[in-house]
Amino acid sequence: MSVTLRIASWNINSVRARLDLVARFLKEYAPDVLCLQEIKAANGDFPAAFFAEHGYTHMQLRGQRMHHGVAILSRVELTEADSHDWQGNDEARHVGATLPGGIRLENVYIPAGGDIPDARLNPKFGQKLDYYDRMTRWSEKLRRPTILLGDFNIAPLPCDVWNHKHMLKVVSHTPVEVEKMEQLRQSHGWVDLGRVAIPAPERQFTWWSYRAKDWRESDRGLRLDHIWLSPELAETHIDYQVLENVRGWDKPSDHAPIIASFSW
Protein backbone atom coordinates (compact mmCIF):
# COMPACT_ATOMS: atom_id res chain seq x y z
CA MET A 1 0.00 0.00 0.00
CA SER A 2 1.37 3.38 -1.02
CA VAL A 3 0.48 6.49 0.97
CA THR A 4 0.98 10.11 -0.10
CA LEU A 5 0.53 12.75 2.59
CA ARG A 6 0.95 16.50 2.84
CA ILE A 7 1.96 17.43 6.38
CA ALA A 8 2.17 20.95 7.81
CA SER A 9 3.57 22.35 11.05
CA TRP A 10 2.56 25.76 12.37
CA ASN A 11 3.07 27.57 15.64
CA ILE A 12 -0.32 29.29 15.56
CA ASN A 13 0.03 31.48 18.70
CA SER A 14 -3.57 30.88 19.80
CA VAL A 15 -5.79 28.75 17.59
CA ARG A 16 -8.98 30.49 18.74
CA ALA A 17 -7.65 33.93 17.84
CA ARG A 18 -6.80 32.77 14.34
CA LEU A 19 -9.58 30.48 13.12
CA ASP A 20 -10.08 32.66 10.00
CA LEU A 21 -6.41 32.28 9.15
CA VAL A 22 -6.55 28.54 9.73
CA ALA A 23 -9.59 28.27 7.43
CA ARG A 24 -7.75 30.18 4.69
CA PHE A 25 -4.67 28.04 5.21
CA LEU A 26 -6.61 24.78 4.94
CA LYS A 27 -8.34 26.02 1.80
CA GLU A 28 -5.19 27.26 0.06
CA TYR A 29 -2.70 24.57 1.10
CA ALA A 30 -4.94 21.57 1.84
CA PRO A 31 -2.64 19.62 4.14
CA ASP A 32 -3.74 16.10 5.04
CA VAL A 33 -2.25 16.53 8.49
CA LEU A 34 -1.80 19.81 10.38
CA CYS A 35 0.39 19.94 13.47
CA LEU A 36 -0.17 23.02 15.62
CA GLN A 37 1.86 24.41 18.50
CA GLU A 38 0.92 27.10 21.03
CA ILE A 39 -2.79 26.49 20.64
CA LYS A 40 -3.30 28.28 24.00
CA ALA A 41 -6.46 26.39 24.83
CA ALA A 42 -7.51 23.57 27.11
CA ASN A 43 -8.83 20.49 25.31
CA GLY A 44 -12.39 21.48 26.22
CA ASP A 45 -11.94 24.92 24.63
CA PHE A 46 -10.37 23.61 21.43
CA PRO A 47 -12.47 24.39 18.30
CA ALA A 48 -12.92 20.73 17.41
CA ALA A 49 -16.19 21.29 15.51
CA PHE A 50 -14.45 23.77 13.20
CA PHE A 51 -11.82 21.21 12.21
CA ALA A 52 -14.37 18.42 11.83
CA GLU A 53 -16.43 20.63 9.49
CA HIS A 54 -13.31 21.15 7.39
CA GLY A 55 -12.74 17.42 7.11
CA TYR A 56 -10.15 17.06 9.86
CA THR A 57 -12.10 14.52 11.85
CA HIS A 58 -9.08 12.81 13.40
CA MET A 59 -7.69 14.92 16.24
CA GLN A 60 -5.14 14.36 18.93
CA LEU A 61 -5.11 17.20 21.43
CA ARG A 62 -2.72 17.97 24.22
CA GLY A 63 -3.98 21.36 25.32
CA GLN A 64 -3.76 23.39 28.47
CA ARG A 65 -5.13 26.67 29.75
CA MET A 66 -3.26 29.90 28.93
CA HIS A 67 0.02 28.81 27.39
CA HIS A 68 1.58 26.14 25.20
CA GLY A 69 -0.59 23.29 23.94
CA VAL A 70 -0.18 21.15 20.80
CA ALA A 71 -2.55 19.34 18.47
CA ILE A 72 -2.57 17.06 15.44
CA LEU A 73 -5.52 17.56 13.06
CA SER A 74 -5.85 14.99 10.31
CA ARG A 75 -8.00 13.87 7.39
CA VAL A 76 -6.47 10.40 7.72
CA GLU A 77 -6.68 8.03 10.64
CA LEU A 78 -4.37 8.52 13.60
CA THR A 79 -3.60 5.65 15.94
CA GLU A 80 -1.42 4.95 19.00
CA ALA A 81 -1.66 8.53 20.30
CA ASP A 82 0.60 9.43 23.18
CA SER A 83 2.15 12.40 24.94
CA HIS A 84 5.55 12.85 26.56
CA ASP A 85 6.27 15.31 29.36
CA TRP A 86 9.99 15.80 28.83
CA GLN A 87 10.10 18.72 31.22
CA GLY A 88 8.35 16.84 34.02
CA ASN A 89 6.10 19.80 34.88
CA ASP A 90 2.84 18.90 33.09
CA GLU A 91 3.22 21.55 30.38
CA ALA A 92 1.50 20.45 27.16
CA ARG A 93 4.36 20.36 24.67
CA HIS A 94 4.15 17.07 22.82
CA VAL A 95 1.62 14.84 21.12
CA GLY A 96 2.43 11.87 18.95
CA ALA A 97 0.44 9.48 16.76
CA THR A 98 0.92 6.82 14.10
CA LEU A 99 0.09 7.66 10.47
CA PRO A 100 -1.21 5.25 7.82
CA GLY A 101 1.67 3.01 6.79
CA GLY A 102 2.94 2.79 10.36
CA ILE A 103 5.02 5.99 10.33
CA ARG A 104 5.22 7.81 13.66
CA LEU A 105 4.49 11.54 13.80
CA GLU A 106 5.82 13.45 16.81
CA ASN A 107 4.67 17.06 17.24
CA VAL A 108 6.68 19.07 19.75
CA TYR A 109 6.81 22.58 21.18
CA ILE A 110 10.21 22.82 22.83
CA PRO A 111 10.53 25.50 25.58
CA ALA A 112 11.73 28.91 24.43
CA GLY A 113 14.12 29.25 27.36
CA GLY A 114 13.53 32.79 28.61
CA ASP A 115 15.73 35.82 28.03
CA ILE A 116 19.09 35.16 29.68
CA PRO A 117 21.23 32.33 28.25
CA ASP A 118 22.55 31.23 31.66
CA ALA A 119 20.90 28.40 33.61
CA ARG A 120 22.08 29.81 36.97
CA LEU A 121 20.43 33.18 36.38
CA ASN A 122 17.47 31.90 34.38
CA PRO A 123 15.91 28.53 35.32
CA LYS A 124 13.93 28.47 32.06
CA PHE A 125 17.15 28.25 30.09
CA GLY A 126 18.19 25.21 32.13
CA GLN A 127 14.78 23.64 31.58
CA LYS A 128 15.20 24.09 27.84
CA LEU A 129 18.60 22.36 27.89
CA ASP A 130 17.17 19.57 30.09
CA TYR A 131 14.27 19.18 27.68
CA TYR A 132 16.74 18.57 24.84
CA ASP A 133 18.67 16.05 26.98
CA ARG A 134 15.50 14.11 27.78
CA MET A 135 14.40 14.12 24.15
CA THR A 136 17.85 12.80 23.26
CA ARG A 137 17.47 9.89 25.73
CA TRP A 138 14.10 9.10 24.09
CA SER A 139 15.40 9.57 20.56
CA GLU A 140 18.40 7.25 20.89
CA LYS A 141 16.04 4.34 21.69
CA LEU A 142 13.72 4.96 18.72
CA ARG A 143 13.45 2.07 16.29
CA ARG A 144 10.40 3.06 14.22
CA PRO A 145 10.47 5.37 11.17
CA THR A 146 9.49 8.76 12.57
CA ILE A 147 8.74 12.33 11.51
CA LEU A 148 9.70 14.69 14.33
CA LEU A 149 8.45 18.20 13.73
CA GLY A 150 7.38 21.42 15.40
CA ASP A 151 8.75 24.52 17.05
CA PHE A 152 12.21 23.51 18.29
CA ASN A 153 13.02 27.08 19.41
CA ILE A 154 16.62 26.80 18.20
CA ALA A 155 18.03 28.09 14.91
CA PRO A 156 21.15 25.95 14.42
CA LEU A 157 23.06 27.32 11.43
CA PRO A 158 24.51 30.78 10.78
CA CYS A 159 22.20 31.04 7.76
CA ASP A 160 19.21 30.20 10.00
CA VAL A 161 19.45 33.62 11.71
CA TRP A 162 19.43 37.18 10.44
CA ASN A 163 22.79 37.97 12.07
CA HIS A 164 24.96 35.12 13.30
CA LYS A 165 27.43 37.24 15.29
CA HIS A 166 24.69 39.16 17.07
CA MET A 167 22.58 36.06 17.72
CA LEU A 168 25.43 34.06 19.32
CA LYS A 169 24.52 35.74 22.63
CA VAL A 170 20.75 35.55 22.17
CA VAL A 171 18.62 32.61 23.36
CA SER A 172 17.76 30.42 20.33
CA HIS A 173 21.21 30.53 18.72
CA THR A 174 23.77 30.27 21.56
CA PRO A 175 26.52 27.66 21.12
CA VAL A 176 25.30 25.58 24.09
CA GLU A 177 21.81 25.34 22.58
CA VAL A 178 23.11 24.51 19.11
CA GLU A 179 25.26 21.76 20.68
CA LYS A 180 22.25 20.28 22.52
CA MET A 181 20.27 20.30 19.31
CA GLU A 182 23.08 18.59 17.41
CA GLN A 183 23.29 15.89 20.12
CA LEU A 184 19.58 15.24 19.65
CA ARG A 185 20.00 15.12 15.88
CA GLN A 186 22.89 12.66 16.07
CA SER A 187 21.11 10.39 18.57
CA HIS A 188 18.90 9.03 15.77
CA GLY A 189 20.68 10.30 12.68
CA TRP A 190 17.77 12.71 12.12
CA VAL A 191 17.63 14.27 8.66
CA ASP A 192 16.96 18.04 8.75
CA LEU A 193 14.48 18.28 5.88
CA GLY A 194 14.62 22.08 5.78
CA ARG A 195 18.30 21.94 4.89
CA VAL A 196 17.93 19.01 2.50
CA ALA A 197 15.38 21.00 0.51
CA ILE A 198 17.04 24.41 0.90
CA PRO A 199 20.75 23.75 1.49
CA ALA A 200 22.98 26.08 3.49
CA PRO A 201 24.09 28.79 3.11
CA GLU A 202 20.78 29.99 1.65
CA ARG A 203 18.80 32.14 4.08
CA GLN A 204 15.84 30.29 5.62
CA PHE A 205 13.61 31.72 8.38
CA THR A 206 10.29 30.54 9.87
CA TRP A 207 9.76 33.21 12.54
CA TRP A 208 9.81 37.00 12.56
CA SER A 209 9.17 39.13 15.65
CA TYR A 210 5.92 41.07 16.00
CA ARG A 211 7.97 44.01 17.22
CA ALA A 212 9.52 45.03 13.95
CA LYS A 213 7.86 47.99 12.22
CA ASP A 214 7.95 46.03 8.98
CA TRP A 215 8.88 42.37 9.45
CA ARG A 216 9.56 41.82 5.75
CA GLU A 217 11.65 44.95 5.36
CA SER A 218 13.83 44.37 8.45
CA ASP A 219 13.81 40.56 7.87
CA ARG A 220 15.23 39.79 11.31
CA GLY A 221 14.08 36.20 11.11
CA LEU A 222 15.04 32.88 12.67
CA ARG A 223 14.55 29.26 11.55
CA LEU A 224 12.93 27.87 14.70
CA ASP A 225 10.50 25.41 13.13
CA HIS A 226 11.77 22.12 11.79
CA ILE A 227 10.83 18.83 10.18
CA TRP A 228 13.26 16.02 10.99
CA LEU A 229 13.10 12.55 9.46
CA SER A 230 14.38 9.14 10.47
CA PRO A 231 17.19 8.24 8.04
CA GLU A 232 15.05 5.58 6.35
CA LEU A 233 12.44 8.26 5.50
CA ALA A 234 14.92 10.61 3.84
CA GLU A 235 13.92 9.48 0.35
CA THR A 236 10.16 9.67 1.02
CA HIS A 237 9.85 13.45 0.83
CA ILE A 238 8.50 15.02 -2.34
CA ASP A 239 8.70 18.71 -1.51
CA TYR A 240 9.20 21.16 1.35
CA GLN A 241 8.32 24.83 1.71
CA VAL A 242 8.34 27.61 4.28
CA LEU A 243 5.08 29.48 3.64
CA GLU A 244 6.55 32.90 4.29
CA ASN A 245 3.60 34.71 2.68
CA VAL A 246 1.29 33.42 5.45
CA ARG A 247 3.32 35.54 7.89
CA GLY A 248 2.03 38.52 5.88
CA TRP A 249 -1.69 37.68 6.21
CA ASP A 250 -3.95 39.80 8.44
CA LYS A 251 -3.47 39.22 12.18
CA PRO A 252 -0.80 36.56 11.61
CA SER A 253 1.08 34.28 13.91
CA ASP A 254 4.71 35.32 14.32
CA HIS A 255 5.63 31.89 12.87
CA ALA A 256 5.16 30.88 9.24
CA PRO A 257 3.86 27.37 8.54
CA ILE A 258 6.21 24.80 7.06
CA ILE A 259 4.78 22.10 4.82
CA ALA A 260 6.11 18.96 3.14
CA SER A 261 4.72 16.10 1.08
CA PHE A 262 5.73 12.48 1.49
CA SER A 263 5.08 9.20 -0.22
CA TRP A 264 5.77 5.85 1.39
Added chain:
DNA sequence: ATGGCTGGTAGAACCAGA
Protein backbone atom coordinates in the same frame (compact mmCIF):
# COMPACT_ATOMS: atom_id res chain seq x y z
C1' DA B 1 18.73 50.39 20.85
C1' DT B 2 16.91 44.92 26.02
C1' DG B 3 12.28 48.54 23.14
C1' DG B 4 9.27 47.58 19.66
C1' DC B 5 4.02 43.77 19.50
C1' DT B 6 0.46 40.10 20.54
C1' DG B 7 -2.72 36.89 23.14
C1' DG B 8 -4.75 35.05 27.46
C1' DT B 9 -6.61 36.16 31.58
C1' DA B 10 -7.81 39.28 34.71
C1' DG B 11 -9.58 43.32 35.28
C1' DA B 12 -2.33 44.85 35.95
C1' DA B 13 2.24 48.83 38.03
C1' DC B 14 0.09 41.13 34.77
C1' DC B 15 2.80 37.04 32.22
C1' DA B 16 4.90 34.79 28.27
C1' DG B 17 6.72 34.68 23.91
C1' DA B 18 12.29 34.38 21.71
